[in-house]
Amino acid sequence: xxxxxxxxxxxxxxxxxxxxxxxxxxxxxxxxxxxxxxxxxxxxxxxxxxxxxxxxxxxxxxxxxxxxxxxxxxxxxxxxxxxxxxxxxxxxxxxxxxxxxxxxxxxxxxxxxxxxxxxxxxxxxxxxxxxxxxxxxxxxxxxxxxxxxxxxxxxxxxxxxxxxxxxxxxxxxxxxxxxxxxxxxxxxxxxxxxxxxxxxxxxxxxxxxxxxxxxxxxxxxxxxxxxxxxxxxxxxxxxxxxxxxxxxxxxxxxxxxxxxxxxxxxxxxxxxxxxxxxxxxxxxxxxxxxxxxxxxxxxxxxxxxxxxxxxxxxxxxxxxxxxxxxxxxxxxxxxxxxxxxxxxxxxxxxxxxxxxxxxxxxxxxxxxxxxxxxxxxxxx
Numbered sequence: 001x002x003x004x005x006x007x008x009x010x011x012x013x014x015x016x017x018x019x020x021x022x023x024x025x026x027x028x029x030x031x032x033x034x035x036x037x038x039x040x041x042x043x044x045x046x047x048x049x050x051x052x053x054x055x056x057x058x059x060x061x062x063x064x065x066x067x068x069x070x071x072x073x074x075x076x077x078x079x080x081x082x083x084x085x086x087x088x089x090x091x092x093x094x095x096x097x098x099x100x101x102x103x104x105x106x107x108x109x110x111x112x113x114x115x116x117x118x119x120x121x122x123x124x125x126x127x128x129x130x131x132x133x134x135x136x137x138x139x140x141x142x143x144x145x146x147x148x149x150x151x152x153x154x155x156x157x158x159x160x161x162x163x164x165x166x167x168x169x170x171x172x173x174x175x176x177x178x179x180x181x182x183x184x185x186x187x188x189x190x191x192x193x194x195x196x197x198x199x200x201x202x203x204x205x206x207x208x209x210x211x212x213x214x215x216x217x218x219x220x221x222x223x224x225x226x227x228x229x230x231x232x233x234x235x236x237x238x239x240x241x242x243x244x245x246x247x248x249x250x251x252x253x254x255x256x257x258x259x260x261x262x263x264x265x266x267x268x269x270x271x272x273x274x275x276x277x278x279x280x281x282x283x284x285x286x287x288x289x290x291x292x293x294x295x296x297x298x299x300x301x302x303x304x305x306x307x308x309x310x311x312x313x314x315x316x317x318x319x320x321x322x323x324x325x326x327x328x329x330x331x332x333x334x335x336x337x338x339x340x341x342x343x344x345x346x347x348x349x350x351x352x353x354x355x356x357x358x359x360x361x362x363x364x365x366x367x368x369x370x371x372x373x374x375x376x377x378x379x380x
Contacts, residue, residue: 009045012074015081016041023084023108044073055160055192063192067160068355075122075354078316079115087111122316122356129169129349130363134334136305136342137372140285145250145371148210150287151179152365154309155348157219158199159191162350167202170349173364174206181210181247184237185309186217186258186291189228190352196231203235212237213245213253217291217310218260219352225266240289242271244280251285251369254303258291277302285369293328293345301339305367313347317359332360 020041028034047070054066087107094100141148153170156162174182189196206212214237220228232239240255247253254277261267277299280286286303293308313332314320324331328345335343347363 008048012048013045015077016045019077019080019084022088023104023111026104027108047073051160060160060195063160067191071161071354072119072123072356075356076112076115076119078354079118079122080111082319083111083114118358119356122354122358125357125359125361126351126355127165128361129173130347130361131173132333132346132363132365133368134344134365135368135370137370138285138304139372140251140283140304141369141371142250143371147371148181148250148369149177149179150181150183150307150365150367150369151177151206151208152183152185152307152344152346152367153188153349154185154291154307154346154364155187155217155312155350155352156184157187157190157348157350157352158196159189159223161355162190163195163199164202166349167199170364171202171206173366177366179208179366182206182208182212182237183253183287183289183307184212184214184232185289185307185346186215187219187309187348187350187352188214188217188235189231190219190223190350192223196227197234200231200234203237207236210247210250213255213289214239215255215289215291216241216258216261218258221258221260221264221266225261225264242267242276244286246284249284251287252280254280254286254288256288256290259294274298274302293330293343295329295337295343300337300341303341305342305344307344307346307365307367309346309348311345311347312351312357313360315351315357315360320358321360 020038024037025034028037051066051070054063058066091102151174156166158166214232216225216228216239229239238245240253241257242255244252244254256273257267262269274296288303288306290306290308292310293306295306311324311328311331314322314324321331329335329337329343330345332345332347337343344365344367346365347360349362349364351357
């Protein structure tokens with residue numbers, strides 16, 4: 001955890017210094033003004049620390065405003081660095097080929113307003129919710145069950161920024177689809193959550209005939225896993241931590257704890273995922289819940305479908321999506337893994353950092369398990 005924090009602030013500092021020394025400092029001749037702006041840069045670099053303290057000690061209104069400023073600036077900076085790197089590479093190329101020079105006077109204003117425009121668009125994209133609907137045919141369901149409709153909620157990140165508006169978007173889907181089963185695949189909470197009781201009561205309204213089940217993600221551990229468990233249970237979910245449950249003799253639901261639990265001594269560090277999956281009877285459909293879409297080859301064929309989140313689809317397409325595909329099995333959507341096993345990755349409802357997405361709208365998944373009787377497993 002310490003290395004993660006140090007790495008974050010190192011990268012965050014380098015991003016600020018890159019903009020300051022290449023775009024701002026060359027335009028300022030007055031030393032006093034330059035020193036003032038440098039102090040501003042240092043404050044911006046340390047602003048995530050202010051966010052954490054505001055989240056913990058300030059009122060919910062103040063913590064919301066602090067979070068909005070800090071995280072929105074973080075999003076603008078990401079775009080600003082991205083466009084600046086492209087612009088600097090373009091200038092270097094033109095200078096080498098044509099020996100041309102560019103004026104720096106208007107450069108920072110152009111790059112800033114370009115970044116601001118993309119940031120505003122990306123912020124607005126987070127306000128909608130896409131419904132991803134897939135159907136999987138299986139012969140493992142009992143004959144008495146024609147189909148099971150599952151609502152997957154992932155990465156709500158309820159906290160100072162993500163709140164009732166996100167829950168209401170999910171509730172609209174729940175009211176329309178009337179799922180038989182509701183699952184949460186991690187990062188349900190993210191922050192001190194001054195309105196946690198209000199949020200929990202609202203989520204509790206999302207009932208399902210076959211129940212509600214949840215696992216923890218990495219952010220629950222970052223922000224207090226014991227409180228996260230309490231919230232999850234108050235919201236009406238049965239929490240699964242490296243365990244499985246037989247749901248009304250219809251299917252098995254397996255809940256894998258996020259690997260982050262090991263850094264907080266909140267789980268068995270010697271837990272073997274593959275061995276655990278092998279012990280589960282294969283007489284019923286196996287629904288596996290795992291926050292991060294990481295799969296060992298030996299585990300393929302030991303479950304029917306795995307529902308995950310965490311990636312947020314890379315947030316910024318195409319670059320973020322490409323990076324996520326390099327790290328995980330896939331960044332979004334449905335993927336056939338082989339041996340009868342499928343993986344579905346949700347882009348999530350909320351955001352864990354800057355409240356921004358680019359060509360990667362938030363989503364919830366509706367997964368329909370259809371009894372195929374005597375047909376082979378198929379997917380739509």
